[in-house]
Amino acid sequence: MEDAARTNVPRGRFDFECVPETDQSFENALRKAEDGERLTVADGVELMTTGTDSGGIDLARKERVLEVADRRRAEEVGEGVTFVANLNNNVTTACNTGCLFCNFKNTAQNFEEESDEDHAGFTKTPEESREIVSSAREMGIYEVTSVSGLHPGLALDDEHEEILEASDRGDLNYKAPEKYETHPGTYLEQMEAMDVEGVHLHSMTPEEAYHARRGTDWSYEEVYGRLKDAGLDSVPGTAAEILSDEVRSVICPGKIGSDEWVEAMEAAAAVGLDLTSTIMYGHVENEAHRVKHLKRIRDLQDRTEAITEFVPLSFVHHDTPLHNRGMVDGGATVHEDELMIAVSRLFLDNVENIQSSWVKYGDEQGLKMLSCGANDFMGTILSEEITKRAGGEFGEFRSFAEYVEMITAVGRVPVERSTDYRQRREIDPENPPFGPELGPAADGTPLVPETDSSESDAPTETLADD
Numbered sequence: 063m064e065d066a067a068r069t070n071v072p073r074g075r076f077d078f079e080c081v082p083e084t085d086q087s088f089e090n091a092l093r094k095a096e097d098g099e100r101l102t103v104a105d106g107v108e109l110m111t112t113g114t115d116s117g118g119i120d121l122a123r124k125e126r127v128l129e130v131a132d133r134r135r136a137e138e139v140g141e142g143v144t145f146v147a148n149l150n151n152n153v154t155t156a157c158n159t160g161c162l163f164c165n166f167k168n169t170a171q172n173f174e175e176e177s178d179e180d181h182a183g184f185t186k187t188p189e190e191s192r193e194i195v196s197s198a199r200e201m202g203i204y205e206v207t208s209v210s211g212l213h214p215g216l217a218l219d220d221e222h223e224e225i226l227e228a229s230d231r232g233d234l235n236y237k238a239p240e241k242y243e244t245h246p247g248t249y250l251e252q253m254e255a256m257d258v259e260g261v262h263l264h265s266m267t268p269e270e271a272y273h274a275r276r277g278t279d280w281s282y283e284e285v286y287g288r289l290k291d292a293g294l295d296s297v298p299g300t301a302a303e304i305l306s307d308e309v310r311s312v313i314c315p316g317k318i319g320s321d322e323w324v325e326a327m328e329a330a331a332a333v334g335l336d337l338t339s340t341i342m343y344g345h346v347e348n349e350a351h352r353v354k355h356l357k358r359i360r361d362l363q364d365r366t367e368a369i370t371e372f373v374p375l376s377f378v379h380h381d382t383p384l385h386n387r388g389m390v391d392g393g394a395t396v397h398e399d400e401l402m403i404a405v406s407r408l409f410l411d412n413v414e415n416i417q418s419s420w421v422k423y424g425d426e427q428g429l430k431m432l433s434c435g436a437n438d439f440m441g442t443i444l445s446e447e448i449t450k451r452a453g454g455e456f457g458e459f460r461s462f463a464e465y466v467e468m469i470t471a472v473g474r475v476p477v478e479r480s481t482d483y484r485q486r487r488e489i490d491p492e493n494p495p496f497g498p499e500l501g502p503a504a505d506g507t508p509l510v511p512e513t514d515s516s517e518s519d520a521p522t523e524t525l526a527d528d
Contacts, residue, residue, distance in 0.1 A: 075346075075389075078308050082350040088113035088123060095130050095408045106353035106409045110401050119397045131404035131435030139414060139437045142477040143469045144486065147462075147498035147509065148205040148264075148441035149198040151191055153252055155183035156242075157211030158235055159269075161314040170214050173242050185213065188247040188255035195258045198444055202497060202504035205441065205481045206256050208265040209298055215239030218274040218285060219250040226277050234277045249274050250292040257293025260502030262481045264338075266294055268326035269301035272318050282329030290333055296481055297330040299339035299369070305358045306351045313345060313384065324362055331368035336482050339369050339413070343402060344377035344394030345384055352402065356409045363412045370482050371415040371438060374402045376422045399423060400434045407435030415483060420460065429472050438479075439465065442498075442509055462489075462496035462508060 084104035091108035094101060101109075108114060112123040156170040172179040186194070195206050214237040217223035226236040239245045246252070249266070256263050266274070266289050268282075275285045286297070303313060305320040318326075327337055339359045343352050363369045379385040379393045394402070407416050417438040418431035428439065442460050462478075466489055469476040476489040478500055485500050498504040 076312060078348065078351070080306060080308065080348070080350045080354065082107050082111055082114060082348050084108055084114055088115070092123075092126060092130065095127075095134075098134075098411075100411055101409050103350070103353050103357055106356060106405055107350050109408065110349040110353055110405045112401070119395075119401070121397070124397055124401060127408075128400060128404050128434045131407040132433050134407055135416070135435045135437055141473075141475050142437065142486070142488065143432055143474045144415070144438045144477045144479040144483065145460075145465055146205055146441040146479050146481055147203045147501055147504065148207055148481075149195065149203045149444040151186070151194050151206050151208050151256060153191060153208055153210040154185040154213045154216075154246055155211050156185055156213040156215075156246075158214065159212050159314070159316040161317065170211070170237075173213075173244070174237075175241060175243050185242065185244040185246050187244060188251040191252055192255035192258060195256045195261060199258050199261050199501070199503050201444075201509050202499075202501045202507060203261065203442070203444070203509070204498065204501040204504070205262040205264055206258075207298065207441075208252070208256060208263070209267055209300055210270070212269065212273045213242075213246050215242050216246050216273065217248050218288065219248050222274065222278065223248065229277050231277060235273070236277070250288060253289055253292035253294050262295045263293050264296045264298055264481055265289075266330075267298050267301040268323045268330075269317055271326050271330070272322065282326045283332055286326075286330045286335060287333045290335060294335065296336040296338070296370075297327070299327060299337055299359075299373075300342075300375075302340050302355070303342045304347045304351050305355045306347065309347045309351055312389075320358070324358060327362060328366060331366035335368070336370050337366070337368045338371050338373060339363075340373045340375055341402075341406075342375045342377060344398065345379070345390050353405070353409065356406060360410055360412060363410070367412075369413050371417050372406055372410055372413045373417040373419065374399075374406055375419060376402070378422065396427065399427065400431065403431045403434040403436050425468065429468055432469075432472060432474060439469065444509070459510070461510065462498065463494070466491050466494075466496050 084107050086104040086108050088108045091105035094105055109127050112120040156173045158170045171177060172181045173185060214235050217226055226234060271282055271285050302323055303310060305323060307319050310317060331337055341355050359372060376399050377393045379390055384390045403416060415438050416436045417440060418428045418436035419440055420428035423431060444459055466476045470491045478487040478489060478498060480500055487499055489496060495508050497506045497508040499506050
C-alpha cells in the first residue's frame with residue numbers, strides 16, 4: 063500500500079465541508095461496477111480512494127478498479143483509439159480573472175497602448191486568426207479549438223460593445239478595445255474569422271460566454287445562438303475545473319459558480335451545439351469533490367445527451383500561483399491519474415468517450431491510460447500554449463505517424479475521428495504515409511514533415527504556418 067496521503071494537499075490546510083468519507087465498502091462498490099450498475103457518489107469515492115477504510119492508495123485494489131474499467135471500455139467502444147486532426151488558436155492571453163491554477167494569462171493592463179511593461183503575451187486580430195486557420199485547413203485539419211483569456215476589450219458584438227460603453231458599472235471588466243495595442247475584434251468577428259470553409263469550430267467555454275453577456279440581461283441561449291449563427295459548432299467544457307463552489311472559492315474566486323457553468327452548458331445544448339466536458343484535478347480538492355463533479359457531468363448528460371467526451375486534466379502545478387504561494391505541494395500522483403480515468407469510465411455510464419491527454423500525462427503514461435478506461439488520445443494540436451506556460455514538459459504537436467506507431471505498439475487500432483465522433487476512419491498501419499482524410503481539405507498527406515513534429519520549439523503564433 064502506498065503510504066502517501068490520498069490527496070496532494072495535507073489534510074487540514076483547507077477546511078472543506080465535502081470530505082471523502084462514506085458508509086459504503088470498496089468491495090460493494092467494485093461489485094456494482096463489475097455488474098454495470100449505475101454508481102452512487104459513495105461508490106465512486108470508494109473506488110477513487112481504493113477504500114475509505116484505510117489511508118493511502120491500495121495498489122492491489124487500484125489494479126482491480128483499472129481492470130474493471132478497461133473491460134467496460136472494451137465492451138462500450140471496442141479496441142479503437144481515436145484522435146482528431148486539429149489546431150489550437152488561442153486568441154489572447156490578456157486576462158484579469160486571477161485564477162490561481164493558471165499561468166496562461168497575462169495581466170490585461172500590460173496590453174494597453176500606454177503600458178511600458180514587458181510581457182510574453184499576445185492578442186490576435188480576427189484577420190490573423192483567419193489566416194492561421196486557413197493555412198492549417200490546407201494542411202488537412204478537421205477542427206480549430208479556441209480558448210482564450212477574458213480580454214477586457216472583447217464584447218460579443220457591436221451591440222454588446224455599445225451596452226458596455228454606456229454602462230457606468232465598475233464591475234464589468236471592460237475597457238474600450240481601442241485602448242489596447244491590438245484590437246481583438248468581437249467574439250462574433252473572431253468566430254466568423256475562424257469559420258473557414260468546413261473547418262469545425264470548437265470554442266466559447268461557459269466562462270467566455272459569461273464574458274460575452276456581462277452587463278446585459280441576455281440569456282445564455284441568446285449568446286450561444288448568436289455564436290452559432292457566426293459559425294460556432296461545439297463548445298468546450300473547460301472552465302469547469304472542479305464543480306464545487308467551496309473549491310472554486312479557493313482556486314478561481316473570480317469565475318462563475320458551478321450552477322452557472324451548468325446553466326451555460328445546458329443553454330449551448332438547447333441551441334443545438336455539441337459539448338465536451340472536463341475536470342481539472344490534483345490541486346486543493348479531494349476525491350469526494352472529484353466524484354461529485356462526475357455526478358454533475360452525468361446529470362447534465364442525462365438532461366442534454368449533448369456531451370461527446372469527458373477529459374480529465376491533471377493539474378500541472380509548476381509556475382502557477384497555487385504552487386508559488388505554497389498552497390499546493392505538487393500535482394496528482396500517477397496512481398490518482400489512473401484512478402481518475404478509470405472511475406470516470408465507470409461512473410459516466412452515459413458518456414461514451416474518455417480522453418487521455420498526452421499533453422498532461424506525456425506519451426508513456428498517456429498510453430497507459432488507454433488500458434485504464436480511456437479510448438481517445440486527443441488531437442494533433444498544431445499549437446498548445448496553456449500547458450506549456452504552466453511548465454508542462456511535453457510536445458506541442460503530434461503527427462499521424464506518431465499516433466499510428468504508438469497506438470499499434472500497445473495493441474490497439476488507430477482511428478481518425480471528427481470532433482463529434484460521428485465520423486471515424488480506421489487507419490491501416492501497413493499503408494503509409496499517414497495523414498488526415500476527414501478534414502475539408504485533407505487528402506491523406508502528412509500534416510507537416512516528420513522533422514517538424516512534437517520536438518518543435520517554434521512559437522505558437524507561427525506553428526500553423528510552418
